[in-house]
Amino acid sequence: MVIKCKHVWGYISDYLDAALPEDIRLEVQKHLDHCEICSAILDATRNIIIITADERVFELPVGFSERLHARIEMELEEIEGH
Amino acid sequence: MIASILAGDTRLYHDLIRPHERSVYMMALSFVKNEADAEDIAQEAFLKALRNLSTFRAKSKFSTWLISITLNEARSRLRRQAIVRMESLDDPPDDGGVVSPALLRDWREIPSEAVERQEICQMLREAVISLPTIYRQVFQLRDVEELSVQETAEALGISVPSVKVRLHRARMMLQKQLSPLLKSVIPGPKRRWLPWL
Numbered sequence: 001m002v003i004k005c006k007h008v009w010g011y012i013s014d015y016l017d018a019a020l021p022e023d024i025r026l027e028v029q030k031h032l033d034h035c036e037i038c039s040a041i042l043d044a045t046r047n048i049i050i051i052t053a054d055e056r057v058f059e060l061p062v063g064f065s066e067r068l069h070a071r072i073e074m075e076l077e078e079i080e081g082h
Numbered sequence: 083m084i085a086s087i088l089a090g091d092t093r094l095y096h097d098l099i100r101p102h103e104r105s106v107y108m109m110a111l112s113f114v115k116n117e118a119d120a121e122d123i124a125q126e127a128f129l130k131a132l133r134n135l136s137t138f139r140a141k142s143k144f145s146t147w148l149i150s151i152t153l154n155e156a157r158s159r160l161r162r163q164a165i166v167r168m169e170s171l172d173d174p175p176d177d178g179g180v181v182s183p184a185l186l187r188d189w190r191e192i193p194s195e196a197v198e199r200q201e202i203c204q205m206l207r208e209a210v211i212s213l214p215t216i217y218r219q220v221f222q223l224r225d226v227e228e229l230s231v232q233e234t235a236e237a238l239g240i241s242v243p244s245v246k247v248r249l250h251r252a253r254m255m256l257q258k259q260l261s262p263l264l265k266s267v268i269p270g271p272k273r274r275w276l277p278w279l
Contacts, residue, residue, distance in 0.1 A: 013250035
C-alpha cells in the first residue's frame, strides 16, 4: 500500500501520540522518509504543540492564588462555625 | 490527604488543590475567554469540590474530578448568563470535514525560549483562544494539561474516538494558523546563495 500526502495528514496526530497500528505507522514512516512537505508539517505540528503548551504562554492572573486561598479559608471558617 | 481532610484536618485542602490551580483556571478560561470570569469559575469550582469532597471516589483521579466540576460550573454559569450560544449550533460537529495543514517545504525548530517574546506568546494565545470550544477544551486537557486520552474523554463526558478526532483537528488548525506566522517572525538564518548548487 502506498499512501499519499493527504492520508498522512490524517494520521499526524496519532503518529505523534504513538497511537497508530504498526502497519500504518510503518507506511507513514516510509512516506515521511522521502516527503519533505509531510515531514515539515509533522515537525511544525510537534513543535507548535510543545511551545503552545509552555506554561509561560498562559499565565495565571497576578494574585490568583492568594485570592483563591483567602476564599477557601473563609469557607473553611464557615464550615467550622457550623 | 483527602481522608485526613474529611477526618477534620481541613486546612490540608489548601495543599491538596495547589497543584491543580492552573489546570482548573485554564479549563475555565477555555470556556469564557475572559480572565475575570475564568477566575470566578475556578474559585467556585474549588469551593464546590471542598463542599462535595466526601462524594469523591478514589477510583477516578482527583484532577479529572476537579475538571468535571469546573466544566459543570462553567456550563451552568454560561446558561445562567445566557451569553452562550448553544454549543450544538456554534461548534462544528465531530465529522466536520478534514482540516488541511499549512504546506511547508521545511521547518526550522522554534526554541522554547521564543515564548519569552511577548508577541510570540500573544500569537500563540490568540490561536488557541480562536479554536472552536470543543477543540480548545480537548487541546487544553490533552496537550497542555497532559491528561491521557481516556482521562480527557472522562472529564469532558465524550468518547475516546471523539477526543482523538477533536485533538487532531485542534492540532491541525493550530499548525495551519501558526506555522506561517511563526516562520515569518522567527526567520531562519539568511540563505546563502551558492551559484554552483
